[in-house]
Structures are given as C-alpha cells and as structure tokens.
Amino acid sequence: MSDSQSLIQNRPPSVANLFLERIEATPDGEAYRYPVPPASGEGPDEWRSYTWGEAARRVFAIAAGLMDLGVRPEERVAIASGTRADWILCDLGVLCAGAATTTVYPSTNAEETAYILADSESRVLIAEDAGQLAKARECRAQLPDLAHVVVIEAEGAVAAEGDPEGWVLSLDELRKRGEAYLEEHPEAVKETVGALRSDQLATLIYTSGTTGRPKGVRLPHDAWSYMAKAIAATELVRADDVQYLWLPLAHVFGKVLTAAQIEVGHVTAVDGRVDKIIENLPVVRPTYMAAVPRIFEKVYNGVAAKARAGGGAKYKIFKWASGVAREYAKVTQDNFRRTGTASAPAGLKMKHAVADKLVYAKLREAFGGRLRACVSGSAALAPEIGYFFAGAGVHILEGYGLTESSAASFVNPGEAYRTGTVGKPLPGTEVRIAEDGEILLRGPGIMQGYHRLPEKTAEVLEEDGWFHTGDIGELSEDGYLRITDRKKDLIKTSGGKYIAPAEVEGQFKAVCPYVSNILVHGADRNYCTALIALDEPTIMGWAEEHGMGGKSYAEVVGSDEVHKLVDGYVQRLNEGLQRWQTIKKFRILPRDLDIEHGELTPSLKLKRPAVEKEFGHLIEEMYAGAREA
Template sequence: MSDTQTQIENRPPSVATLFLERVERTPDAEAYRYPVPAASGAGPDDWKSLSWGQAAERVYAIAAGLVDLGVASEERVALASATRVEWILADLGVMCAGAATTTVYPQTNAEESAFILSDSESRVLIAEDAAQLAKAVERRADLPNLRHVVVIDATGVESDGDFVLTLAELEARGKGYLEKHPEAVKERVAAITATQLATLIYTSGTTGRPKGVRLPHDNWSYMAKAIAATGLVTQADVQYLWLPLAHVFGKVLTSGQIEVGHVTAVDGRVDKIIENLPVVQPTYMAAVPRIFEKVYNGVAAKARAGGGAKYKIFQWAAGVAREYAKATQDNFRRTGTATAPFGLTAKHKVADALVYAKIREAFGGNLRACISGSAALAPEIGYFFAGAGIHILEGYGLTETSAASFVNPGEAYRTGTVGKPLPGTEVRIADDGEILLRGPGIMEGYHGLPEKTTEVLESDGWFHTGDIGELSADGYLRITDRKKDLIKTSGGKYIAPAEVEGQFKAVCPFVSNILVHGADRNFCTALIALDEPTLLGWAAEHGLGGKPYAEIVAAPQTVAMVQGYVDRLNEGLQRWQTIKKFRLLPRDLDIEHGELTPSLKLKRPVVEREYKGLIEEMYAGSRES
C-alpha cells in the first residue's frame, strides 16, 4: 500500500481534529487574509491577516458560545452569509462544538430559507446582517426549533442578548464559558465520530424543492487528505477564495486548506474579483466557467474597442494559444514533455509579448493554476487560457459527493476532461453511459428522504450521478451531459445541449447564457441572452449607443450579428444538432429571477417555462412529426 493510500485510510474522524492539529503545528503561520473596507467607503480596502493561532481563538470562542447556548452534538446551526472570513470561522466553530452546519445562500428568499431552517430543524441561525435576520424574524412563527439568531454584521440590528445576539456577543459568551471549562471545546472535538453529521447542504434545486444532503465528518476529513495527496497545492500557496461557501465547491476548499496549511484570501464580492486579483496575487483559485467566459469576452471586447488592428492581433493570438495548448498537451500525453513545433513556439512567444502577458498580469501575475468546476467549461475557452499560460484544471463532483471526485492532474491536465478520480474514489460507467461513483466522499443520504436516497444510492455504496460520461483508457473522464438533460428529437436523434451551448460560448464573444431546446421537436432552437457590458460596447460602434439593453437586442442589426455566430456554430455540428432558429432574450438570466442557481448553473425548466411563448413562436408553422 502506498504512503498516500495509508494516509487517506488512516485519516482522523473530522476536520475539527485536523484544525486542532494544524493550529498546534503552525500557530504563527498566516491562515487567512480578509478585506476591511475603507472607513470613508472610498478608496482601496485594507487587507488584514489572521494566523492559525488567532483564528483558533475565535473558533474556540464561537464553539464554546454555541455550547453555552445549549447546542448539542449533531444539532444544526444554520449559516446564511456571503463568503467572508467569519463564515469560515463560524463553520469551524460549529464543527468544533460537535454540531452540524446547515448552509443557506444569502440570495435565498424568505420562504425557501424558512423551508431549509424548518426541514433541517436548525436550533441557531448565524446570519450575515439585518437583511438575513429579517427573513428569520418574518417566518419566526413557522420555526419552533429556532432559538437564537447570531448576527455577524450588527449594523442596524438591535440585540436582545437572547433570541438576537451579535457574533461579538457570542464570542464573549464563549470566552466566559472557556474560563470556567477550559477543555470544553477540545473535549467536544475528541468526542466527534467519523459518521457524525457535519454539514447539511441543500441542493440548489434546478428542479423542485431543494433536498438536504447529509455529509458526515468523515467526508470532509477524506476530502482534506485526498486534496493534499494530489500534490496540486502546497503550504507555499496563496488561494483566492470568492466562491459561495454555502455551495459544496467553496466549502471543500476550506477543508483542503486546513490540511495543507497555506494562506487563503477570502472575499465573496464577485464585483471585486478584477480589483482584488492584483492585490491578492494568488497562486491558485477556483472558479465556475461563467467567470472564465466573462474574462474571455471582456478581453475580446477590449481588443475590439482598440480598433481593427488590435482586434486582428487578438484573434490571431487566440488562435495561436489554442493551437499551442493542443500541441503541448498532445506531446505531453505521448512523450511526457509539453513541447510544440519550433514555428508554433516562435509565434507563441510573439503572441505572449503582445497579448498573453497582460492577461496573466490581470490575474495577479503569480497564478499557477485555476480549478474550474460546477459546470462544463467550453474546451475552446479552456484551450485559449491554457495557451495564454492560465492553466485551468477542470474538476468534477456533486453536492452528494462532497464536491471533489475528479480533478485534472497538474502538468498532465487535459482540456475537455475533468481529469482522474481523487485517491480513494472508484468510478464505473453504467451500460447507459451514466457515471457511478463509490468512496469516502459519498453522502450518507438525503435528509428525511429515504426513498429519494435509495433512488440514487445502491446498498453496496455506488452512487448514481445522473451525468453521462466516457472514461479514457488511462482514466481521464469526459462529461457529455446530464442524463435528464439529453434531448431526443422527434427524428430519434440524441443531442447533448450543454455540448452545443459550450461550443457557442467559444464562438460568440457576446453570449452570456444560451439554452438549446429540441426535445420531441423536429429541429433545435435556442434562447440566447447577451452579455450587457460587451453588447453595449458593440452597440456604440453600430449606431445603437445610449439605447437600453432590451431595445438593442431587438434591433435587426443585433439579430443579424448573432445570426452570423449561429451560422459559424452550425458549420461544426451534425445536421440534427444545428440551431435552425433562435430568439434573443430581453434581459440576461439571473439568480434573482430563479433562472440560475447561486453557482450560476442554468435552471432549464424555469427558463423554458418563463419563455414558453418564444419557444412556441419558433416552432409555429413548422411541420412537427
């Protein structure tokens, strides 16, 4: 048995144990960086740091405060907040108290928040601010189990010291408790068992009511050890963490960091990413494909705004990047060396000086790799960034598998695949192409839903992912689509809409979201939403400057422009995959209208229901078979 396998199999029962071990090993090393906005509200943020020892003081105070409030082992403490350092400290506090965290997205409305708090029987809610507190107060009558709400940012909040108290008050209460019971937290951590519930994450519900996924402590302990075993991150790394921590993808990154012991800069404000990157100068960060698409579209738009010559240079450099990435990856696969032919290498060097170096600088200049997950990244966008020196390692996992089941292995990464399974995770492909997984990262089941659990989890531990994929001979996985999203046309042809959508995103720099429709129809159509900032730049150059978004997308020249990109897409598709008709949406899809999940995944049923009229209009008059 390898040392790696031994380490994974002999893991401690919980991340709470790993946290205590980390604090003991490197108490003075930097653990977290976080921004403090300038007092005037103007000017750059001031970034502060916490060492592992300082973080532990706050974590122990939160844990002891929860114990003092009467929170017992495995009882749920809900956490409704955007990504910030206090989220991590609170989550660790909950775990160190032996309790379990119920994660709630801050964007979740009052009705769904109440459902999650009620279904999870959460005793305490740690709320980010007055707005999150208001949701709980509004539904208090429906939440008999909720005894306390702890507010992180107390601005505009009146504490009564009992039902409503501030995080500062909880920590003060915890410190008082520790003076009387100095070993209380360590005793709670020592009592945690591997099978004890650590986290209850509600699936974002692309269809129907969200289901609570029960993830025991052992899931996170395994993930921490398995991430460290990949060798992708080291103690010298600086991670930039902005992903929603209520999502399993963000949450798993906190476990890996504790095991490895590197620095994490935490700031969930998506509008600050571009500003923060040169300040944080991360060596790695995780993101969802939409972020890379936005960066790509932004770079293309900037080049176009610089005039015809600049845009031609960008297009040439983009083509060279893709060609170079494909050549180096192919050579690495065959020979173990990432080389390219001499002529291509020379072109790449010129393109690097003209274009790529500026892109790397925008990412902070130190980025070794990005991890992409949550949805498929269009391979052409992946190849572009790879050729520009921004190495995007796609990974794969679900809430039900604690996020990270597959990841691309460092230098040997292959764009268009999600890499190889993490050490300790087994995979097989069912007869119908569905990916089945088994291992220590698999959930215990759905909270209070035994029938739903047995639908996806076999008695021998194999989990049905609902995704369709292919395994290469040397173990790389390629996801082709969600099983339930596959389209069968009335002509009997199967189409993977995500594949077509991804190809369009690589072809059209103006697209924000696209939904391909065609189930039981005799041809495919698409609903297309355009990226507003990029579109407004184009509109100013084509006599539509100053007009509102909805008016621009309705303009004949905009439709004609998009038609050109649809034609380019169709050239590379099989006849039955081609988009025969499309409609431009009057606004972009968003989380607020329920069309995207908080991790920016498309909710197909919601979009198809909302724009049913436009879909029917595209098929009106056609002979459906």
C-alpha cells in the same frame, strides 16, 4: 501502500481534528486574509490577516458560545451569509462544538430560507446582517426549533418587539459568552473534538436544485476529512500557495476548499463580492484559485471586447493570438500525453512567444501575475475557451463532483491536465460507467443520504455504496473522465436523434464573444432552436461602436443589427455540427438570465425548466407553423 494512500486510510475522524493539528503545527503562520473597506467609503480596501493561532481563539470562543447556548452534538446551526472569513470561522466553530452546519445562500428568499431552517431543525442561525435576520423574523412562527439568531454585522440588527428574550445576539456577544464558558470549562472544545466520530453529521447542504424543493444532503465528518487528505495527496495545492476564495461557501465547491486549506496550511484571501474580483486579483496576487466557467467566459469576452474597442489592428492581433493559443495548447497537451513532454514545433513556439508578449502576458497580469493554476467546476467549461487560457499560460484544471459527493470526485492532475476532461478520480474514489453511460461513484466522499427523504435516497444510492450521479460520461483507457451531459437533459428529437444540449451550448460560447447564457431546445421536435442572452457590458460596447449609443440594453438586443450579428455566430456554430444538432431558429432574450428570477442556481447553473417556462412563448413562436415529424 503509497504515502498518499496511507494518509487517506489513517485520516482523523473530522476536519475539526485537522484544525487542531494545524494550530499546533503552525500557530504563527498566516491563515486567512480579509478586506476591510476604508472608513470614508472611498479608496481601496485594506487587507488584514489572522494567523492560525488567532483564528483558533475565535473558533474556540464561537464553539464554546454555542455550547453555552445549549447546542449539542449533531444539532444543526445554520449559516446564512456571503463568503467572508467569518463564515469559515463560524463553520469551524460549529464543527468544534460537535454540531452540524446547515448552509443557506444569502440570496435565498424568506420562504425557502424558512423551509431549509425548518426541515433541518436548525437550533441557531448565524446571519450575516439585518437583512438575513429579517428573513428569519418574518417566518419565526414556522420555526419552533430556532432558539437564537447570531448576527455577524450587528449594525441595525437588534431585538424587535415580539422577539423572545435573548433571541437575537451579535457574533461578538456569542464570542464573549464562549470566552466566559471556557474560563469555567477550559478543555470543553478539545474534549468535544476528541469525542467526534467519523460518521457523525457535519454538514447539511441543500441542493439548489433545478426543479422542486431543495433536498438536504447529509455529509458526515469523515467526508470532509477524506476530502482534505485526498486533495492534498494530488499535490494540487501547496503550503506556499496563496488562494483567492470568492466562491459561495454555502455551495459544496467553496466548502471543500476550506477543508483542503486546513490540511495543507496555505494562505487563503477571502472575499465573496463578485464585483470585486477584477479589483482584488492584482492586490491578492493568488497562486491558486477556483472558479465556475461563467467567470472564465466573462474574462474571455471582456478581453475580446477590449481588443475590439482598440481598433481593427488590435482585434486582428487578438484573434490571431487566440488561434495560436488554442493550437499551442492542443499540441503541447497531446505531446505530453504521448511522450511526457509538453513540446511544440519550433515555428509554433516562435509564434507563441510573439503572441505572449502582445497578448498573453497582459492577461496573466490581470490575474495577479503569479497564478499557477485555476480549478474550474460546477458546470462544463467550453473546451475552446479552456484551450485559449491554457495556451495563454492560465492553466485551468477542470474537476467534477456533486454536492452528494462532497464536491471533488475528479480533478485534472497538474502538468498532465487535459482540456475537455475533468481528469482522474481522487485517491480512494471509485468510478464505474453504467450500460446507459451514467457515471457511478463510490468512496468516503459520498453522502449518507438525503435528510428525512429515504425514498429519494434509495433512488440514487445503492446498498453497496454506489451513487448514481445522473451525469453521462466516458472514461479514457488511462482513467480521464469526459462528461457528456446530464442524463435528464439529453434531448431526443422527433426524428429519434439524441443531442447533448450542453455540448452545443459550450461550442457556441466559444465562437460568440457576446453570449452570456444559451439554452438549446429540441426535445420531441423536428429541429433545434435556441434562447440566447447576451452579456450586457460587451454587447453595449459593440452597440456604442456601431451608432447605437444611448439606447437601452433591451433596445440594443431587440435590434435588427444585433440579430444579424448573432445570426453570423449561429451559422459559424452550425458549420461544426451534425445536421440534426444545428440551430434552425433562435431568439435573443430581452434581459440576461439571473438568480433573482430563479433561472440560474447560486453557482450559476442553468435551470432549464425555469427558463423554458419563463420564455415558453418564444420557444413556441420558433416552432409555430412547423410540421412536427
């Protein structure tokens, strides 16, 4: 048995146990960094830190405070907050109290927040601010189980007329209650952690879902303990890493990163403000970070737009350097696969060295200059964008998993990563490809089932533990997985041809630097069409350069000039497609797709049914008068 297999098989029952081990091992080591905005409201944030020992004192006080409020093992405590260090400390406090965390996106509206709190029977809600408190108060009549709301940012979050006594308290007040509780019961937290069983419920994550009501995914303590050990075994992260964590912690992708960090013990800088990413990277200077494909697409489009704005010569250099990066990445990855050495021919190495000085080095500096690896997940990364970053020295390791599998089932291994694949299964995870191409998974990371939905659970989880992912994929002979599409998203044209829309959409994102989102449609039709949303900063920059300055976004994207521009990229896309995959017609949307309109999930996945419903008139317009075969 290898050391990694031994570690996984002999794992403790919970991440709470791992947390206690981490505190004992490195109490004075830096654990979390967090930004503090200047008092004046102007100037850069100040970054402060918690050591593991300081984090532990806060976590224990939160855990004891919850016990003092009457929270018992496996009862649910919800967290509705953006990504911040307090989220992690509260989550650990919930786990150390033996309770289970219900995660709620802060962007979730009051109605759906109420549904999640009621369905999970959450006893306490930890709310980020007065806005999150207001959602709970608006629906309090529907929440008989909700005994308390604890507010992280207490300003403006006070008890209101009609609130039960003690219903609202601040996080500081909860910690003080906990400190007092620990004076009387000093061993309460350690005893509770010591009594945890691996099969106890630890987390209830509601899938944002592309259709219908969200389902609560039940993840036991053992799933997170396994994930922490398995990720550490891949050597994906190291003890000397600095991780930049901005992903939503209500999402399983963000949540799993917190478990791995506790096992490995590296520093994590936490700030969920997406608009601060570009500003934070040169300050934090991470060695490791995770992101969703949309972030890499925006960076790529932004770099291309900046080069274009610099004039024809600069843009020509950028396009040349982009081609060199892709060629270099493909050649070195292929050589590594065949020989174990990431080599390239002398001529290509020389071109790459020149392009590095002119383009790539500046790109790496924008990421802080120390980035060893990025992990991309939640959706497919267009291979051509992946190859560009790989060739530029920003190594994007794609991974794969679902909420139902605790996020990380596959990840690309370090130097041996292969763009366009999601890598190999984590140690301890089994994979099987069904006859229809569906990916099946089995292992300690798989959920117990959907909360209070046994029929839905039975649809995807077999009695022998195999989980049906709903994704279609292919395994290479040496175990690398390539995702083809969602099973339910495959398009069958009226001519009987199957098309994977995500594959076509990914190729378009690689050729068109202005696209933000694209939806390919063609089910039961005799040709494919597309709805295309353009990235506002990049297309408005193009408009300024082409005599359209002063016009609104809607006016710009509705213009003949932009239609002609996009049509050129659609034709380039079509050149590389099979005839039945080609986009015959397209419409540019008057606005970008977003979470607020329900067209994207909080992890920025496309909700196809919602987009097709909202813009159905444009789809019908593209098929009007066409003869359907």
